[in-house]
Each structure stands twice: as C-alpha cells, then as structure tokens.
Amino acid sequence: MKLVRYGRSGKEKPGLIDAEGRVRDLSGVVDDIGPDQLSDKVLKRLAKIKPESLPLVRGNPRRGVPLARVGKFIGIGLNYSDHAAEAGMAIPKEPIVFMKATSCLSGPDDPVMLPKGSKKTDWEVELGVVIGTVARSVSEKDALSHVAGYCVVNDVSEREYQLERGTQWDKGKGCDTFGPVGPWLVTRDEVPNPQRLELWLDLNGKRVQSGNTKTMIFSVAKLVSYVSRFMTLMPGDIITTGTPPGVGMGMKPPQFLKRGDELVLGIEGLGEQRQSVVAYKAA
Template identity: 75%
Template sequence: MKLVRYGRIGKEKPGLIDDEGKLRDLSGVIGDLAGANLSDKVLRKIAKIPHDTLPLVRGTPRFGVPVGQVGKFIGIGLNYADHAAESNLPVPKEPIVFMKATTSLSGADDPVMLPKGSKKTDWEVELGIVIGTRARYVSEADAEKFIAGYCVVNDVSEREYQLERGGQWDKGKGCDTFGPVGPWLVTRDEVWNVDDLDLYLELNGKRMQTGNTATMIFKVPQIVSYLSQFMTLEPGDIITTGTPPGVGMARNRFLKKGDFLRLGIAGLGEQQQDVIGFQQF
C-alpha cells in the first residue's frame, strides 16, 4: 500500500493511494499513521478493506510527512562507497550515525528554506526506513519484521555547518525544512527488493545524482539491527540510509534561492521542492 498524510501543516489526515492513483481518506479507519497504527496488525486490517469503498478525496491537497509523531529521525552517513570517495573520506567500518532534528521534517513538495547565513546547503536523495514495531537488540535476520515500510528522503545538509564549524554533523543536518519525507510510505510487502532500487536527483532539470541501493555499504537489515544495539527504535522512527554520488559538495555547487529540486526512488514516489530564502516563522 501507499499510505499518506494529507492536508495543511499540522492538520494532516491519514489516507492511501488506491490502485488507480486516487487519494482515499482513512480517517474513518484510523486516527493517524503513527504509533501502533504502523504495526503489521493494523496495516493488514487496512489492506483488507476494499479501497474503492473509502471516501474519495477531491482536489490536490498537500502531502505531509507520511508518518505522524516521529520520535527519532536518524541518519546514516557515507553509506555508498562512491559517495565516500567523492567526499575524500574513507569507507566506514561501521555505520556513521547522526541525528536530524524532528523540526527539520517537512512534506515531500514543501519548499526547502536556506538557513540564515547559509553558504553551502546541499542535496542528498536517500532511501528512508520507517519503523513499525519497537526494536531493541534485534538480529539482522529478524530486522525486516520491525519495518513498516519505505519512503523517499532528501537529507538536505549545510556543509559548512556540518564540517567546518566543529563538533558533530547534527548542526548541518537539522535546520528547518532539511528533512522532506514522502510523498508516501510504501509498506514493506510491496517493496520486492529493497537492495535494488534506483535513486535520482535533478537540479533545475539537470541530473545530479544517479544511484542504486545495491551499492549501499550497510544494507537495510544491518542498519536496523545495528541501531537497535544502541537505542530502542520506536514505531514511526525514520532512518535515512545514505546517498549515492553527485552531491553539491563534490561539484562545488550549492543551493541558492530560486533553485528547483526533483528527486525520487523507483516505486517509492517523487519529490519536488522550490528553494527559498530564509524566512522568520
């Protein structure tokens, strides 16, 4: 299934995309796509409902983050060997882990806002994992059971903040709007081979990133198992798993006001974002 949360910011309702690509309302079935509603039991219940009996949503509403009440937004760095090479950094022996602030989360097509004083804001198309069941000290063999599904993530990063300002990467990863997620959550039963998904990103119509999850250093089960040794993963936690080569840092080309991004992953949907200047909320 392709599950979504649609509507104005802070007022999103749960929905799904039916087999004809139409948006259906799920608010009569569940309160939100969050917490226990991401469990296999609830997802099976939703799957059994004849989707053409659900209310049809008219128009073209905004799609928000497809998961509500996100507790943790976790990043894995340098998880493609060719991206590590273009960054002039060694291939990691264990996953590099950082946190993206949950306040960075935004809908797939919401604007990306340059931080105040930004000089090196960059793009990164990535596969996102959404946890469906609490995971603590799980094995790689069992890791898939704890996953609700997958999504597209743009791990927007300010490289000066990340690499030139001392300390952890988090400073360059958690700015407002730096975490577009979606447009939808695709349940794991519909992703036949998560190790063979094409990724792409275009800037102003020019292809910047082309990759495939087959070249990930640490695969999805490894990542989930590894993280569960250090922290309890809760339903709704999002893990973004690294990016293929072609980022702005390697090209010495960073985002500026007026740029337009288009990115996606085969079977998981596409994002489109206008880049805007800093705005005080």
C-alpha cells in the first residue's frame, strides 16, 4: 500500500495510490496520515479498503511529506563504504547519528532552496525508514517489526556548515527545504527486503548517484536496533539511512548545487522525486 498526502502546504489531505498510479482520497476514512495511523492494526484496516471505492483525486495536485507530525528526523552518516571513501573519511565502527531539524521537511517535488551565503550545498539520495510502533532497546531480530514503511529521502546537505564549522553535522543538515520526503510511504509488507533496493540520482539529466542498499555498512534492522538504544523511537519518527557514492563533495573537482539545477532521484519500488534548486529567500 502506498500512502500519500496531497494538496497545498499545511493543508494536505490523506490519500492512497491505486493500481493505475492515481491518487484516491482517504479523508473520509482517516483525518490524516500521521503517528496514529501507523500501527499494524490501522494499516491492516486501510489495506482492506478497495481503492476504487474511494473518490478519485482529479488533476495533478502537489504532494506533501507523506507523514504528518514527524517527531524526530534522524540521519545516519557514512553508511556506504564507497561513499566514505569518496568523502575521505574512515569507515565507521558504529553508526554515525545526527539530527535533521523537522523544519527542513518538504514535499518530494518542492524546490530546494540554497541557504543564505551557501557555496557547498550537496545532494544525497537515501532510503527513509518510518517507525510505526514504539521501539526502545529493541533487538536486531525484532527491529523491522517496528517499521511502518519506507520512503525516498533527499538528505540535502551544506558541506561547509556540516564539516567546516565545528564537529557537529546538524548545522549543515537542517536548513529549510533540506528534507524532501516522498512521494509516498510504502508500507512494510510491500518491501520484504529493504537491503535489495536500487537507488539513483540525476543532476541536470546526468546520472551521478547509483547504488544498492545491499552495500550498506549497517542494515536497516541494525540501525533501528542501534538508535533505539540511545533514544526511544516513536511512531512517525523517520530514520534516513545514508547515501551511496556520487555526491558533489566527492567529485574531482567538487561540484555543488546552484540556482536552476534540476534533481531527479528515486528508489526501486518507492517512487521518484523532482526538485528545482532556487536562490535563498527570506521568510
């Protein structure tokens, strides 16, 4: 099942994607898609609905973040060995954990805005993991049972802010628009093995990132288990699990985003995002 939220920013409605890829309106069944709708019980109830029984959404509405009221947006760094190598960093012995501000969340096709004064804004296609039930110090064996589903994330990063202004990565990870998520949330039952998914990202029509989650250093199950030791994972939390090689920082010479650039990125079975890069604009 593919769950979506569509409509103007801040006014999104819940929906699901039918077999033809069309949006069906779920607002007569649930008021939104958020933490309260992510339990196995509720997802099983939604899965029993025949999509053709729901109103068809006409046109091509904007798609928002497929999940409302995200509590924590957790990032994992250097989780592909070949990406660590291109960044000139050692392969981590334990997962590197950082936080992305929830204020950076944006729809999958919303513009990416360069921060004021930015010179090193970069792209990162990643597998996002959405928590469905409370996870506190869970075992690796049980970890995936706490996952509601998966989604595409672009972990947009400003490298100067991240790496040249102290030891904390968060400053380069949480700028406005730096967290495109979607186009939809694909429930766990449709992703039997999250370690066998192709990822890619095109910059201005040229393939720059290509990888597979099988080359992750730490698996999704390992990450959920590990992070749950240090913080309780709640329904609606998102973990974005690292990126394969091909980021701008690793190019020779390095290449970073500029106004007018176009990004297209996706993950096998989880859909695509499309973003235009725009200049900074004050709120």
